[in-house]
Amino acid sequence: MLLPLVASAETLEINGINYDVDPEAKTATVISKSSGSYSGSIVIPKTITFKISNAK
Numbered sequence: 789m790l791l792p793l794v795a796s797a798e799t800l801e802i803n804g805i806n807y808d809v810d811p812e813a814k815t816a817t818v819i820s821k822s823s824g825s826y827s828g829s830i831v832i833p834k835t836i837t838f839k840i841s842n843a844k
Contacts, residue, residue, distance in 0.1 A: 802836055809838060 797810045799819065805826070807816040816836055 800838055802838065805830070805832065807836065807838075809836075 797808055800807050800809055806819045806821055808819050809816045816838075818832055
């Protein structure tokens with residue numbers, strides 16, 4: 789039996805920057821803000837630390 793793979797990604801905001809994180813791949817991608825835009829000097833850290841809730 790083949791089961792479909794479901795990508796488990798979550799959107800987080802850390803220090804004013806929005807990320808699309810993939811815990812399985814251990815990646816984070818900066819994404820646009822839901823309203824407005826980034827302005828001024830934006831510092832994207834080399835790494836981020838986050839905790840994903842398993843609640844549904």
